[in-house]
Amino acid sequence: LNLFILVIYFFFISSAEVLMNTKTETSDLKWTVFSHARPQWEEVSGLDEENNSVRINQICQTDSSSSHWLRSGYIQRRGASQVYVELRFTMMECSSRSTHHRSCKETFNLYYYEADSNEATATNPPWMENPYIKVDTVAADFLLRKDGEKKLNVKTLRLGPLNKRGFYLAFQAQGACMALLSVRVFFKKCPPLVSALSSFPETIPRTLVQEAQGVCVEHAAQQGPRPRPPKLFCGEDGQWVGQPTTSCACVPGFEPAEGYTRCTACPVGQFKSGVEGQCRGCPGFSQATNRGASVCECRPGYLRAESDTPDTPCTRTPSAPRSIIPKVNFTTVTLDWNEPLDSGSRNDLSYAVRCSLCRSPKETCLPCGDGVSYRPAKDGLLGHRVEVWGLLPHTTYTFTIQALNGVSQLSEKEPASESVNITTSHDVPPLVSVIRKSDSTESSLTLHWSVPTQPHYTILQYELRYCEKEQRSEDQCHSIQSNRNQAVLTDLRRASQYEVQVRARTQAGYGSFSPPIIFRTLPDGRDSGSEFLVPGIFIAVGMLLLVTFAQENKTDLQVKEARVKVYIDPFTYEDPNEAVREFAKEIDVSFVKIEEVIGAGEFGEVCRGRLKIPGKKENYVAIKTLKGGYTDKQRRDFLSEASIMGQFQHPNIIHLEGIITASCPVMILTEYMENGALDSFLRLNDSQFTPIQLVGMLRGIASGMKYLAEMSYVHRDLAARNILINSNLVCKVSDFGLSRFLQENSSDPTYTSSLGGKIPIRWTAPEAIAFRKFTSASDVWSYGIVMWEVMSFGERPYWDMSNQDVINAIEQDYRLPPPPDCPTHLHQLMLDCWQKDRSARPRFAELVSALDKLIRNPASLKIVAQEGAGPSYPLLDQRAPLALPPCASVGDWLRAIKMERYEDSFLQAGFNSVDQLAQITTQDLLHMGVTLAGHQRKILSSIQTMTFQNKSTATVTF
Structure with missing residues (x-):
C-alpha cells in the first residue's frame, strides 16, 4: 500500500449499547436489600441534576459494625465481555454527620454476580464477598458538608471478563451515609469501518484488544505469497486502534480513491499494470481503448520484448549495420562496421555474424563449419569488430552482419543485415608451438x-x-x-x-x-611470523595490567565495605516497638491528607496522599494502611518493614517518610513513585525505551543493591515487581517484607513452599531454594533475572513453566536465552549472575562498574545477542536443555504457551504442522495479526526453544 496509508493511525468515536439505566425508569426499581440491622437501603423518588424525576437508593449508617447490601435486577450482557458501570452518587462527609463515629466510612464497595438466568433470591447467593466478585472500593471525590455546595460524584468502573448470560450488581455500605442517584450499565463496540481498501464489521470487544477480520473492498484483492484477510483491533473502549493489518490492494486496471475506501477503473487512455500506485497515461506508441486497462497495446508496427514492463514504450527492430570493412590476413579476417542509423528506440542493440562458404559461383553457399573461430564471439556482439580465423586458403566466404535488439525475435521480418564477400590467400605464416x-x-x-x-x-x-x-x-x-x-x-x-x-x-x-x-608468477616469500610478535607482547602486557588493576580495585572495595554501616534486624529487639521508635519517625495524622485509593496491600489499602509538615514543602506520599481487626503479630509485622526501610538512605532505595501509630488506622508513609511497579510499567510501555535507557534503569537497581550489600542486608525478594519507578525513570528497590512469607503460609502463586517457607522460585538462586542459603550472592542471581525482565519489557521469567519445572531446568544447567534485541554484553552479565557456584558470581559493585562502562560506550550496546547462539544454553554436563511438552499440532503448541487466540491465524497462514514453525519471522507474525510485541517475543522464544531441543539427541520430559 501507499506509504502514506501505512503510517496513519485510526482513532474513531466508539458506539455504546446501554444494558441498564435507572435514570430512564418510570416505576419502582424494587432492588433486593439485605441487612442484619437498621437502617436498610431505601428506595425513594428524587430529582437529578437536570430536575428530572428519578428513583434513588439511599442509606445513612451510624456505624460500620454491619454490612448493608443492595442488589440490582438481572442484567443480560448481550454478548459483551467487558461492561462499564457509571455511578452517580452523593456522600456525606463524616465530620458533618451529627452521629459521627470513628468507624464512619466515606466509601462503599461494588460487586457483581454472574448467572445464566434470573435465579437470585432474597437469600441466594449468600450476602458475602464470595461468591460475589469485588469490582472496587469506591471513594467520593466530593463530600457533602453542612451548608456546603452539593456536588455529585460520577465514577465509571469496568467489569469483566463476563462469561455467563447475565449478571447482578451489588452495593455494600459499611458505615457510609450516601445516596445512589443513578446507575447506567453499558458496553462499548467499534462501529463499521472502511479503511485501507478493507471493510470491517461492527465489533464487540470480548478481550482487552479484540481482533476483527475484514474483507477487501470491491475490485481489491489480497496480495502476497500467502494472502491473509485484513485484520484490525477493537479496543475495550470501543475504539478502533492501531492500523489495519491488510494486504488488500486494487487489482490491475483499478486505482484507490476517496481516501483508500474504494477502487475505481482507470479511464480510457490510462492503465495500471500492478496492484500498487495510480493509473497512468499509456507509454509511447501504445494505446488503451477501454476503461479498466491493465496494459496498453502496442500500435501497429511496434513491439514489446518479453522482458519489457507494461510501462515501457513500444519499439521497433533496428535497421541494418553500415559500411562493413574486411581486412584479410591469409586465413584470418577482421571485420569492422558502423552501427545502424535506427536502433529501434532501444538500448539493447547487439550483432550476430553469419559465415557462408562458396566454393564456386555456381554452387550453393554452405554455412561455415565448427573449424572457424570467432573472437570475441559469433553472437551477442556488443562492439563493432570481430576477428575470424581457421578459414581455408584461397576460398571465397560471405560474411553477414545482423543487427538485433530485444524485439527482433518477436518480429515476423528477418533481421536487417549487411553482407561482404572475401577470398583468403594461399600463403600462411607458420604456427608457433612449444x-x-x-x-x-x-x-x-x-x-x-x-x-x-x-x-x-x-x-x-x-x-x-x-x-x-x-x-x-x-x-x-x-x-x-x-x-x-x-x-x-x-x-x-x-x-x-x-x-x-x-x-x-x-x-x-x-x-x-x-x-x-x-x-x-611466484608468491610472496617473506616470513610472516614476526608480524604478530610485537602485538602479542603488547596484548600480554595489557592483560597483566588489567588483572593487576582489577585485584587492586577488589582489595579497595573490601576495605571500604569494612567501614560501612551495618543493618540491624528489627526482630532481634526484645521489644519490636523499640526498633520502630529508633528507625521510623512518628508523624502527626493531621499532617496527612488521603486523596485516592490506588491499590490493596497485604494488610490493607494503599492510597495516594499529601504530606504537609509545618515548615516543609508539601509533597505526595504513598500510604499503606493497616485494616481494622488486626492482631498484635500483624501490627508488629506491618511496622517491621518501616523499621527496615528507616535504616536506608540511598537514591535508589525507597525512602521512608514516617509512620502513624498514635491513631487508627496505623499507616506507613513512603515517597510516591508515579509510575508504580517496574514490571507492569515496562509491559505498559513495551518497546518504547532504547537500550541505553534500560541500562540506566538497571544501573540504578544495581546501585541500590550495592548499598544494601554493603550494609550486610539480604533482600531475598529482588524482582521487577518489587522495584518502583518514578516519573524521571529512576528505579528504587522496595518491599522489604519477604520474612513474612518465609514464616507464614501465602496464597500468592509466585511463592512456593521449600523446606517449610515461601520462596519466589523464578527469581531465587538454587542454593537458596534447596538449603535456604540467602546471601548477597543469591541476590545477585535474582538481579540477573531482573535484568532479563527489564530487557524483555516485563516478560514473565521462564514463561508458563511450573515452579517445579523451573527448579528441574536450573538443576540441569538451563539458562534463560537473550530477550529479542538484547545487547550481547548484557546477556553475558546475566549469565555471570546465574553461575551455579555462588562464589563465581560478580558482586554488585562489579555489576555497577560494568554497567557504567556500557553507558560510557553506547556503541557496545549495538552488538545484539542471538537467540540460541553462544552460552544461552550452557550444558556443563553435556545434557540437553529443557524440553517443552510434546506438541502434536500447532494448536497444541499455542495452547501450551497460552497463545491459543492465534490458532485460526496460524492455520489460515498455511502453518499446519509444528515442523513449519521454525521458518516464522516477526514479519509473518505481523501479517497474522500478532501485533503486541510481548506476544511476538513469547511465540518466537518458544519456537527457538522447541527448535533447539529438536536438534538435540536427548530431551528432558516433565
Whole structure:
C-alpha cells in the first residue's frame, strides 16, 4: 500500500449499547436489600441534576459494625465481555454527620454476580464477598458538608471478563451515609469501518484488544505469497486502534480513491499494470481503448520484448549495420562496421555474424563449419569488430552482419543485415608451438619458444599476447612484439596465472596464434611470523595490567565495605516497638491528607496522599494502611518493614517518610513513585525505551543493591515487581517484607513452599531454594533475572513453566536465552549472575562498574545477542536443555504457551504442522495479526526453544 496509508493511525468515536439505566425508569426499581440491622437501603423518588424525576437508593449508617447490601435486577450482557458501570452518587462527609463515629466510612464497595438466568433470591447467593466478585472500593471525590455546595460524584468502573448470560450488581455500605442517584450499565463496540481498501464489521470487544477480520473492498484483492484477510483491533473502549493489518490492494486496471475506501477503473487512455500506485497515461506508441486497462497495446508496427514492463514504450527492430570493412590476413579476417542509423528506440542493440562458404559461383553457399573461430564471439556482439580465423586458403566466404535488439525475435521480418564477400590467400605464416618458461619472479615471466620450420618465408617478427586467467577479454589482454624467439613479461600480479599465445609474421602477414599455455608468477616469500610478535607482547602486557588493576580495585572495595554501616534486624529487639521508635519517625495524622485509593496491600489499602509538615514543602506520599481487626503479630509485622526501610538512605532505595501509630488506622508513609511497579510499567510501555535507557534503569537497581550489600542486608525478594519507578525513570528497590512469607503460609502463586517457607522460585538462586542459603550472592542471581525482565519489557521469567519445572531446568544447567534485541554484553552479565557456584558470581559493585562502562560506550550496546547462539544454553554436563511438552499440532503448541487466540491465524497462514514453525519471522507474525510485541517475543522464544531441543539427541520430559 501507499506509504502514506501505512503510517496513519485510526482513532474513531466508539458506539455504546446501554444494558441498564435507572435514570430512564418510570416505576419502582424494587432492588433486593439485605441487612442484619437498621437502617436498610431505601428506595425513594428524587430529582437529578437536570430536575428530572428519578428513583434513588439511599442509606445513612451510624456505624460500620454491619454490612448493608443492595442488589440490582438481572442484567443480560448481550454478548459483551467487558461492561462499564457509571455511578452517580452523593456522600456525606463524616465530620458533618451529627452521629459521627470513628468507624464512619466515606466509601462503599461494588460487586457483581454472574448467572445464566434470573435465579437470585432474597437469600441466594449468600450476602458475602464470595461468591460475589469485588469490582472496587469506591471513594467520593466530593463530600457533602453542612451548608456546603452539593456536588455529585460520577465514577465509571469496568467489569469483566463476563462469561455467563447475565449478571447482578451489588452495593455494600459499611458505615457510609450516601445516596445512589443513578446507575447506567453499558458496553462499548467499534462501529463499521472502511479503511485501507478493507471493510470491517461492527465489533464487540470480548478481550482487552479484540481482533476483527475484514474483507477487501470491491475490485481489491489480497496480495502476497500467502494472502491473509485484513485484520484490525477493537479496543475495550470501543475504539478502533492501531492500523489495519491488510494486504488488500486494487487489482490491475483499478486505482484507490476517496481516501483508500474504494477502487475505481482507470479511464480510457490510462492503465495500471500492478496492484500498487495510480493509473497512468499509456507509454509511447501504445494505446488503451477501454476503461479498466491493465496494459496498453502496442500500435501497429511496434513491439514489446518479453522482458519489457507494461510501462515501457513500444519499439521497433533496428535497421541494418553500415559500411562493413574486411581486412584479410591469409586465413584470418577482421571485420569492422558502423552501427545502424535506427536502433529501434532501444538500448539493447547487439550483432550476430553469419559465415557462408562458396566454393564456386555456381554452387550453393554452405554455412561455415565448427573449424572457424570467432573472437570475441559469433553472437551477442556488443562492439563493432570481430576477428575470424581457421578459414581455408584461397576460398571465397560471405560474411553477414545482423543487427538485433530485444524485439527482433518477436518480429515476423528477418533481421536487417549487411553482407561482404572475401577470398583468403594461399600463403600462411607458420604456427608457433612449444612455449617454455625460462625464469619467473613475483612480477615477471621470462619465456621462449621454438623457431617454426618455414622453408619458403623468413619470419620477420613474433607477437606475444598474454591475459590473466579468468579475465580474458580484449581490454584486459596485452601484446608485445619481439624480433627473437623469447620475451620478458613484466608488471604482473604476484601468485597469479597467465594465459600466453604467440604468432609469427612473415612477408605475407601474421599467422594464427598458438593454443594458450598457462604460466604462474611466484608468491610472496617473506616470513610472516614476526608480524604478530610485537602485538602479542603488547596484548600480554595489557592483560597483566588489567588483572593487576582489577585485584587492586577488589582489595579497595573490601576495605571500604569494612567501614560501612551495618543493618540491624528489627526482630532481634526484645521489644519490636523499640526498633520502630529508633528507625521510623512518628508523624502527626493531621499532617496527612488521603486523596485516592490506588491499590490493596497485604494488610490493607494503599492510597495516594499529601504530606504537609509545618515548615516543609508539601509533597505526595504513598500510604499503606493497616485494616481494622488486626492482631498484635500483624501490627508488629506491618511496622517491621518501616523499621527496615528507616535504616536506608540511598537514591535508589525507597525512602521512608514516617509512620502513624498514635491513631487508627496505623499507616506507613513512603515517597510516591508515579509510575508504580517496574514490571507492569515496562509491559505498559513495551518497546518504547532504547537500550541505553534500560541500562540506566538497571544501573540504578544495581546501585541500590550495592548499598544494601554493603550494609550486610539480604533482600531475598529482588524482582521487577518489587522495584518502583518514578516519573524521571529512576528505579528504587522496595518491599522489604519477604520474612513474612518465609514464616507464614501465602496464597500468592509466585511463592512456593521449600523446606517449610515461601520462596519466589523464578527469581531465587538454587542454593537458596534447596538449603535456604540467602546471601548477597543469591541476590545477585535474582538481579540477573531482573535484568532479563527489564530487557524483555516485563516478560514473565521462564514463561508458563511450573515452579517445579523451573527448579528441574536450573538443576540441569538451563539458562534463560537473550530477550529479542538484547545487547550481547548484557546477556553475558546475566549469565555471570546465574553461575551455579555462588562464589563465581560478580558482586554488585562489579555489576555497577560494568554497567557504567556500557553507558560510557553506547556503541557496545549495538552488538545484539542471538537467540540460541553462544552460552544461552550452557550444558556443563553435556545434557540437553529443557524440553517443552510434546506438541502434536500447532494448536497444541499455542495452547501450551497460552497463545491459543492465534490458532485460526496460524492455520489460515498455511502453518499446519509444528515442523513449519521454525521458518516464522516477526514479519509473518505481523501479517497474522500478532501485533503486541510481548506476544511476538513469547511465540518466537518458544519456537527457538522447541527448535533447539529438536536438534538435540536427548530431551528432558516433565
